[in-house]
Amino acid sequence: MTEPLLSTDRLIKRFGGLLATDAVSIDVRPGEIHALIGPNGAGKTTLVSQLTGNLRPDSGTIHFAGRDVTHLPAHARVRLGLARSFQITAVLREFTALDNVALAVQAHAGHSFRFLADARRDESLRRPARQGLAAVGLAARADMAAAALSHGEQRQLEIAMALAGDPCLLLLDEPMAGMGAEESQRMIGFLRALRGKRAMLLIEHDMDAVFQLADRITVLVYGRAIASGTPEEIRANPDVRQAYLGDDFTSAKNS
Amino acid sequence: MSSLLASLRTPRGLLTAVLLLALAILPLLTQAFDQRYLLSIGTRIVIWAIAAISLNMILGYGGLVSFGHAMFFGIGGYAVGILAHHGMASGWIQWPAGIAAAALWAALIGALSLRTRGLYFIMITLAFAQLVYYLGAGLEAYGGDDGLNISRSRFAGLLDLRDKASFYWLCFALLCGTLWFCSRFAHSRFGLVIRGAKSNDLRMTALGFPVFRYRLAAFILSGAFGGLAGILLANEGAYISPAMMSWVKSGDLIVIVVLGGMGTLFGPLYGAIAFFALEESLPPLLDLGRRGWGEYWQIAFGPMLVLVALYARGGIDSLFGRRHD
Numbered sequence: 001m002t003e004p005l006l007s008t009d010r011l012i013k014r015f016g017g018l019l020a021t022d023a024v025s026i027d028v029r030p031g032e033i034h035a036l037i038g039p040n041g042a043g044k045t046t047l048v049s050q051l052t053g054n055l056r057p058d059s060g061t062i063h064f065a066g067r068d069v070t071h072l073p074a075h076a077r078v079r080l081g082l083a084r085s086f087q088i089t090a091v092l093r094e095f096t097a098l099d100n101v102a103l104a105v106q107a108h109a110g111h112s113f114r115f116l117a118d119a120r121r122d123e124s125l126r127r128p129a130r131q132g133l134a135a136v137g138l139a140a141r142a143d144m145a146a147a148a149l150s151h152g153e154q155r156q157l158e159i160a161m162a163l164a165g166d167p168c169l170l171l172l173d174e175p176m177a178g179m180g181a182e183e184s185q186r187m188i189g190f191l192r193a194l195r196g197k198r199a200m201l202l203i204e205h206d207m208d209a210v211f212q213l214a215d216r217i218t219v220l221v222y223g224r225a226i227a228s229g230t231p232e233e234i235r236a237n238p239d240v241r242q243a244y245l246g247d248d249f250t251s252a253k254n255s
Numbered sequence: 256m257s258s259l260l261a262s263l264r265t266p267r268g269l270l271t272a273v274l275l276l277a278l279a280i281l282p283l284l285t286q287a288f289d290q291r292y293l294l295s296i297g298t299r300i301v302i303w304a305i306a307a308i309s310l311n312m313i314l315g316y317g318g319l320v321s322f323g324h325a326m327f328f329g330i331g332g333y334a335v336g337i338l339a340h341h342g343m344a345s346g347w348i349q350w351p352a353g354i355a356a357a358a359l360w361a362a363l364i365g366a367l368s369l370r371t372r373g374l375y376f377i378m379i380t381l382a383f384a385q386l387v388y389y390l391g392a393g394l395e396a397y398g399g400d401d402g403l404n405i406s407r408s409r410f411a412g413l414l415d416l417r418d419k420a421s422f423y424w425l426c427f428a429l430l431c432g433t434l435w436f437c438s439r440f441a442h443s444r445f446g447l448v449i450r451g452a453k454s455n456d457l458r459m460t461a462l463g464f465p466v467f468r469y470r471l472a473a474f475i476l477s478g479a480f481g482g483l484a485g486i487l488l489a490n491e492g493a494y495i496s497p498a499m500m501s502w503v504k505s506g507d508l509i510v511i512v513v514l515g516g517m518g519t520l521f522g523p524l525y526g527a528i529a530f531f532a533l534e535e536s537l538p539p540l541l542d543l544g545r546r547g548w549g550e551y552w553q554i555a556f557g558p559m560l561v562l563v564a565l566y567a568r569g570g571i572d573s574l575f576g577r578r579h580d
Binding site: 076079083099108113114115117120164165 | 436439440442443444445446447448450451454455457458459460461462463464465466469472
């Protein structure tokens with residue numbers, strides 16, 4: 001069995017009396033899609049925030065790419081190859097779509113203490129940025145302000161930004177949120193094409209998408225990982241049925 | 256260069272070119288029309304424009320509302336004044352010392368203030384500026400509250416700063432240099448990081464940028480140019496006093512930037528011109544209505560600012576049409 005790319009060991013995070021992350025130990029192996037599911041308020045986003053470094057866990061450790069990154073700041077984890085997309089779309093609204101991706105490329109192209117040369121004429125940033133936009137199907141939107149893109153396009157732009165640094169792990173916080181059926185299907189196809197090349201930790205409410213994409217699934221309820229396994233195992237797990245999936249869903253899928 | 260010529264064909268570009276040309280020959284104009292007083296206003300406009308551009312680097316491009324920028328006036332000014340007081344009159348020593356002191360102070364307070372956000376950042380920069388203000392007022396050896404008359408910096412054989420026209424041209428040349436730097440800065444890798452962080456700093460961090468470091472560097476740059484403006488201001492009046500770094504001056508600088516257009520290259524210059532033009536012209540205009548009203552010119556100035564805030568969000572710069580960058 002291969003060494004996991006990302007693993008947490010008994011991660012704990014409290015907000016006052018609320019145990020938002022309750023001794024969670026999960027791992028993501030290279031190239032796999034690991035889905036994190038659970039009802040609203042289960043602590044999925046809290047967990048992701050600790051993985052990215054935006055939140056400090058109260059105890060427990062996080063290992064990424066062979067290193068203990070528990071105390072590493074967020075920007076340094078990105079440099080190691082851990083990229084994320086946000087649950088609520090977070091593109092740089094005033095900038096063009098191409099600028100957005102070019103900045104993502106720039107973040108990985110050495111330091112940015114360069115004060116005089118025009119970054120928008122720097123082909124070493126613009127060329128990879130255009131390729132990145134084309135890869136998510138936004139080539140025609142390159143010069144539009146990010147704010148003017150449709151919601152689905154902004155989600156695609158986020159993915160392009162996350163991919164710009166050539167990360168080995170993508171943390172995708174509800175990438176399909178707010179998308180229409182057709183857009184969702186396109187995104188699923190796109191993510192599936194990435195499987196094997198990059199590991200993904202996928203948080204998603206759309207169970208169709210999760211069961212289409214995931215190699216493994218972890219179920220989070222009240223901050224605790226109550227089950228972890230292949231889609232078939234999760235479907236058959238009685239605890240998960242009771243806590244989250246419901247009998248309708250599982251029986252429909254099994255029939 | 257070709258883009259510079261192309262920009263001349265737009266109304267904004269043409270107006271800016273005419274404005275810069277007028278500023279370039281201002282000493283000749285004021286001499287021709289025998290209006291010496293206008294040259295001293297012009298000099299102050301140019302110096303304040305440099306300070307406003309430096310504030311705009313963090314306020315306009317970086318979205319960091321520093322309410323203490325006049326402290327850099329004070330630090331640059333006092334560096335010149337204190338050295339002059341102790342017989343070190345050479346500008347070659349005074350000026351680098353003033354700029355270095357301002358940059359160093361900016362590094363120190365930036366490292367502390369930039370850990371806060373929004374209203375807290377406004378308050379903490381104001382607090383540091385007040386600290387410097389009272390420090391200046393407490394320096395009895397250098398005049399305390401009353402300030403200190405100083406001799407102007409000497410650039411032996413090169414330039415006599417007592418000559419009003421030469422001093423003006425020096426200030427104007429430095430304004431052009433500051434504008435040039437700012438025009439490059441705004442589109443550089445560094446500038447885009449600062450502007451991106453204004454738009455969404457969480458996103459920039461998630462892209463892998465150590466945002467704090469870049470903001471601190473921008474704060475230091477801004478402080479250094481602010482210190483330069485302070486050096487010029489001290490030489491303009493041959494005088495330093497704590498009043499040059501009072502919170503009112505910090506407020507005036509914010510007003511100038513907002514009035515002219517935040518995050519635009521020439522906005523702070525337009526703002527400085529408008530600010531001083533109104534400050535000079537409103538009192539006599541109001542006095543025409545009734546003697547003594549001129550004293551209360553700010554009653555008329557305030558509503559104008561409100562109108563700009565409500566109807567010309569981008570400041571004076573936005574009146575020339577949308578800028579595309």
